[in-house]
Amino acid sequence: MQDIHTILAEMTLEEKAGQLIMSSFVGRNTVPDDMVALLGSGAVGSILYFSGCNVVDPVQLRDLTEKVQTAARTNRFGIPVFVAIDQEGGQLAPITCGVSIGPGNMALAAIRDEKDAVEAAYENGRITGEELASIGITTCFAPVVDLCFEEGLPVKDNRYFGSDPVRAGKLGAAFIRGLNSAGVMSCAKHFPGQRNVDIDSHFELDILPGSVADMMKREWIPFQEAINADVSMIMTLHAGLTAVDPTNTPATLSKPIIDGMLKKNLGFGGLVVSDDIQMKPIKDKYGIDGAVVKCIAAGVDIIIVSGGVSEANAYIADGVRRGEISIERLDEAVRKVLEYKQKFIRNEVPPHAVTDRVCASADKLSTIQRCADKSITLLRNSTGLLPLRSVAPDSRIGIVRPSMGRLMMSDNTNFYQVSFKDVFSEYFPSVHEYSVGLEPNETECLGASDWAFMADYLVFCTYNAYKWPAQLKLLDACLQYAGPDKLIVVALRSPEDLAILPENVHTIIATYGVAECSIRALARTIRGAVQPTGVLPVGVGGGSIARGAGLTVS
Known part of the structure; x- marks a missing residue:
């Protein structure tokens, strides 16, 4: 890569604009010809990986990343690309095998x-960063630092x-420092703050109701802590904030929110990256061509335009020619992108031996497990059932659990391959696992009831039962056969399930997710390890169960 001053002086408008475009493609072993052409011409400056489109395992992804960078460096300035992924841990980890997946934010x-x-x-953060760096990935779109403060509404997401x-700010900043220590770019998201409401910004525009004073005392504390921790990127949210921009323009396209509030008031000097501009609230109203121009003019430095759009850089260049984006604003964004590329992108992707040695090493898995062990929350143990330290060799442990479906867009737990039976068998001699649907049918209820009758101890798992109430009907049926004294109920995902469990359930645990480390922590806790x-x-x-609730057992 040449000198930044020289590059900027020689670049065309289209080449400058290309540095501000992050795109994606479908391909696991090769980079499609059309993307190779876009990278080589400088029309695309960054790549975002998705689990279903690009990921098999760390070594495969390392090889794909090498091909991406080889194609990118054929542009006339030899500029490499940012390669990004949403490896948050918990419910969102596109690399699902061969790495150390943490239990998640909650x-x-x-x-x-x-x-x-x-x-x-x-x-x-450190472990995630070191593993991504060994694959050649430059950017981790994590952590989520949004707050789950609407406590009168069901907690639908475990990414908070x-x-x-204050606590969210401290934890987010720590995760960022961990990524930074590994030389991987971090990204706090989603500014100005995604709410715990039934509005998915992939499909609808939310309007945030808070005043600036409210946001400064609440939502923006974690973002300010992220800035103080030297976060590389902050991702925008497709939501309006009336208090800052009365037009309710989505934050991604709003100069008062991005340039005025985030950059000037909060003092963020890193890269502002948009959430995917292909999302419905943006694309339907503004069109891709209009949205990318408004993004850059508002202060966004990198725009995610997921696959299928090859002219995004041309739209921005035309916006400069029309005077909708100043050349100074364009050059400011491009210069910042190039500076971060110089700082974070290595000349070569690490060799296979490094990927193999770093990813899912014994020390990393052990550290992740210790973190998950400390997260398991016991809410009831009224009969003293736990821990099950004195289990007879012939005792049968039955596990009834719903399938791990994808419950929202930012969720790939459906790709997790963890076997509850295999994990629990590390701690109990005889384990049987029975899986049902999110809304168990009559046949599934009959099968589960059989296990409730035959098992000496029954681990009954809910998976957002507050939304799928047939799980509670199945729990009632199992209670008739198992009885409360040999039944352990586990809220696997949303802790909201804890508030709807009946009083005659005497033993209740929350795991906050289904990453393998969390399931192993559950088994270890039940066993007494x-x-x-x-x-x-x-x-x-x-508010019926307050923040901070949780028992301890010697």
Whole structure:
């Protein structure tokens, strides 16, 4: 890569604009010819990987990344690309095998001791960063630092650190410092703050109701902490914020929100990256051509335009020619992108031996497991059932669980291949696993009831039962056969399930997710190999169970 001053002086408008475009493609072993052409011409400056489109395992992804960078460096300035992925841990980890997947934000926030929680967040960031760096990935779109503060609404997402802005800020900053230590770019998201509401910004435009004073005391504390921790990127949210921009223009396209509030007021000097501009609230109203121009004019530095759009850089260049984007604004964004590329992109992708040695190493898996162990939260143990230390060799442990479906767009738990039976068999001699649908049917209920009758202990798992109430009907049926004294109920995903469980359930646990480390932590806790010490990082049931709830057992 040449000198930045020289590059800027010689670039065409289209080449400058290309540095501001992050695109994607479908391909696991080769880069499609059309993307090779876009990279070579400088029309695309960054690539975003998706689980279903690009990922098999770390070595395959390392080889694909090498091909991406080889294609990119054929542009006339030899400029490499940012290669990004949303490897958050918990419910969103596109690389699902061969790496150390952490328990996720809500689980980390459930660690009782704040010092331990901050250390765990740092370690999760560091481990994720080191593994991504060994693959050649330059950018991790994590952590999510949005707050789950609407405690009167069901907690639908486990990507939050919880409802305490100060604690969320500390944990987010620690995760960022961990990524930074590995030389991988971090990204706090989604500014100005995604709410815990039934509005998915992939499909609808949310309007944030808070005043600037409210946001400064709540939503923006974690973002400010991220900035203080030297976060590389902040991702925007497709939502309006009336208090800052009365037109309710989505933040991604709003100069008062991006340039005025994020850059000038909060003092962010890194790269502002948009969420995918192909999302419905943006594309339907503004069109891709109009949206990319408004993005750059608003202060966004990199625009995610997922696959299928090859003219995005031309749209921006035309916007400059029409005077809708100043050349100064364009050059400012391009210069910043090139500076970060000089800082974070290595000349070569690490060799296979490094990928093999770094990813899912024993020490990394052990560290991740210790973090998950500390997150398990015991909410009821009224009959003293736990821990099950004295289990007879012929005792049967039955596990009834719903299938791990993809419940929202930012979710790939349906790709996780964890076997509850295999994990629990590390700690119990006789384990049987029975899977049902999210809304169990009559046949599934009959099969589960059989296991409730035959098992000596039954681990009954819910998976957002607050939304799929047939799971509670199945629980009632199992209670008739298992009885409360041999039944352990586990809220696998949303802790909201804790608030709707009946009083005659005597033993209740929350895991905050289904990453393998969380399932192993669950088995270890039930067996008594580790002590449950987690606490709820958010209130549930309209406040009926408060933030901070959680028992300990010696």
